[in-house]
Amino acid sequence: MRSKTIRLDFRSDTVTRPTPQMRAAMAAAEVGDDVLGDDFTVKALETRLAAMFGKEAGLLLPTGTMANLAAIMCHCQRGEEYLCGNEAHTYLWEAGGAAVLGSVQPQPLPVRADGTIRIGDLHAAVKADDPHFAVTRLVTIENTFVGRILRPEYQDEVVGFARDRGLATHLDGARVFNAAVGLGVDVGRLAKGFDSVSVCLSKGLGAPLGSVLVGKAALIARARRWRKMLGGGMRQAGIVAAAGLHALDHHVERLAEDHANARALADGFSGTKGLTVTPPQSNMVFVDLAPDLATRLSEALPDRGIAASFWPGGRMRWVTHLDVDRVAVDEAIAAVREVAESRR
Numbered sequence: 001m002r003s004k005t006i007r008l009d010f011r012s013d014t015v016t017r018p019t020p021q022m023r024a025a026m027a028a029a030e031v032g033d034d035v036l037g038d039d040f041t042v043k044a045l046e047t048r049l050a051a052m053f054g055k056e057a058g059l060l061l062p063t064g065t066m067a068n069l070a071a072i073m074c075h076c077q078r079g080e081e082y083l084c085g086n087e088a089h090t091y092l093w094e095a096g097g098a099a100v101l102g103s104v105q106p107q108p109l110p111v112r113a114d115g116t117i118r119i120g121d122l123h124a125a126v127k128a129d130d131p132h133f134a135v136t137r138l139v140t141i142e143n144t145f146v147g148r149i150l151r152p153e154y155q156d157e158v159v160g161f162a163r164d165r166g167l168a169t170h171l172d173g174a175r176v177f178n179a180a181v182g183l184g185v186d187v188g189r190l191a192k193g194f195d196s197v198s199v200c201l202s203k204g205l206g207a208p209l210g211s212v213l214v215g216k217a218a219l220i221a222r223a224r225r226w227r228k229m230l231g232g233g234m235r236q237a238g239i240v241a242a243a244g245l246h247a248l249d250h251h252v253e254r255l256a257e258d259h260a261n262a263r264a265l266a267d268g269f270s271g272t273k274g275l276t277v278t279p280p281q282s283n284m285v286f287v288d289l290a291p292d293l294a295t296r297l298s299e300a301l302p303d304r305g306i307a308a309s310f311w312p313g314g315r316m317r318w319v320t321h322l323d324v325d326r327v328a329v330d331e332a333i334a335a336v337r338e339v340a341e342s343r344r
């Protein structure tokens with residue numbers, strides 16, 4: 001529990017509250033028991049997202065973590081492995097779920113500054129057919145990746161590599177709509193060639209929860225069984241799906257505003273003494289700074305009702321979203337400048 005009242009929360013795009021219109025859509029949703037296959041609002045969301053991503057079927061899950069885990073468990077058997085970036089959500093931020101619950105080993109690989117893994121490194125990481133080794137079965141990438149947008153041509157190279165080596169492909173598309181809006185391409189383009197894609201409704205799209213996994217009908221049928229086993233079968237889930245449908249209607253194009261606000265934050269911070277800003281590509285701004293300045297900011301900003309994320313060693317992250325507008329951005333810039341430029 002935060003002890004101070006935070007008005008402007010830049011920690012993550014997961015902090016958004018559903019808008020009154022989204023809440024109204026949720027309240028009005030037609031619902032049924034989705035585990036029994038009776039919830040038509042859920043089916044509408046799953047069908048719509050599958051079509052948008054050029055896939056046969058979709059499955060609503062409570063979280064992105066569960067969607068990624070179910071996908072990995074569909075692609076890999078016990079004792080097999082998946083290739084991923086060493087900062088990937090599927091490796092670093094999912095509590096080791098694939099290893100613990102799937103008995104599937106991650107093979108993390110270095111990620112370059114632009115968020116890509118070298119195709120040569122992917123090739124080199126595929127294990128030989130030797131009983132000493134886990135069987136390499138899957139490659140997963142993420143777009144956006146820690147705020148960076150991967151280009152469709154790079155994704156094609158990863159898909160080409162996987163085809164050459166007989167591997168399956170999974171795209172962690174928690175923020176794939178940010179990538180699509182940033183690139184000015186259709187989300188279907190970013191799903192091209194992938195066997196499965198997980199899409200979060202609860203990040204930039206502003207829904208309170210929910211992720212949808214899309215892929216071939218047979219894969220989604222297997223994922224439905226894993227979802228049940230993982231405890232993720234939800235009953236009157238149309239309430240959640242209605243928020244997702246509302247988000248698809250109203251919160252996709254506006255992601256461009258979040259990206260513009262991230263650029264405004266970055267510009268505002270750039271002129272400030274002691275801050276080294278990485279130009280943002282989507283809705284995340286990373287700033288390197290001396291550890292003592294980071295401590296001062298992390299202590300002073302909450303007093304002004306502002307929150308950002310701080311990492312040890314002097315790094316902070318600011319994420320723009322539905323609940324922070326340009327006025328909030330300007331206030332944040334002014335507060336950061338004031339603290340950074342004040343004498344101790």
Ligand SMILES: Cc1ncc(COP(=O)(O)O)c(C=O)c1O
Pocket residue numbers: 014062063064065066068089090142172174175200202211
């Ligand atoms: C890239 C990425 N993938 C997956 C997830 C998992 O989503 P959830 O928090 O809904 O489990 C996140 C969460 O922040 C994420 O950033």
